[in-house]
Amino acid sequence: QLLLPLWFVLGLGYSLAQTPSGRLIKRSADPVDRPALFAAQFALSHACWLITYPIAGLVGAAIGLPFTFILLGVIGAGALLAAIWLWPRHDPDVLTHAHEDLPHGHSHLEDAVSTEAGFEHSHGYVVNDRHPKWPKAS
Incomplete structure (x- = not known):
């Protein structure tokens, strides 16, 4: 019974992260260039997962899941702050x-x-x- 709400929250979080990147790519490139940019975004997202998945596994096994949850939340918040800082206010x-x-x-x-x-x-x-x-x- 608790799994369905968890899946909903995870899906909501994933769509909040992925939808803006697709809209950004569509807005930032001509149709002929979009496949290459979507491929680059795919590679970049998987490079980030290549870093965070081992962190989740190693820290979770060594210290425990509550601390790992907090650590990955801090990493996500850092990425959000970097995006806010790097992206122009007036666009x-x-x-x-x-x-x-x-x-x-x-x-x-x-x-x-x-x-x-x-x-x-x-x-x-x-x-x-x-x-x-x-x-x-x-």
């Missing part, structure tokens, strides 16, 4: 940016305005061939 979907490398009349610049920095326009921004790096904050 809009649409970014205004300038292209200095594309010629006038290029199809990507249909709504662009010519400025000192180049041809400036706004759209949903992803890193790709036309946008090789994230623009600097204005």
Whole structure:
């Protein structure tokens, strides 16, 4: 009887961790690049499990499960704090940016305005061939 609520809580926690990563990848890449990014995320998540599973087993066997639960909770809280610290507070979907490398009349610049920095326009921004790096904050 206690197993079903435990499975529910574990599934809820797993979906809270996995769903944002999938949405982040989908938002951050063109469709052609997404398979490689999902594969990289899969590898990274398994590398984290490669570290935490042995910790859970070794510490659980040596010291006990209550302390192991606390230790893994601290590791998870540390990861959450790192994400909060590293992720920008203001992260809009649409970014205004300038292209200095594309010629006038290029199809990507249909709504662009010519400025000192180049041809400036706004759209949903992803890193790709036309946008090789994230623009600097204005």
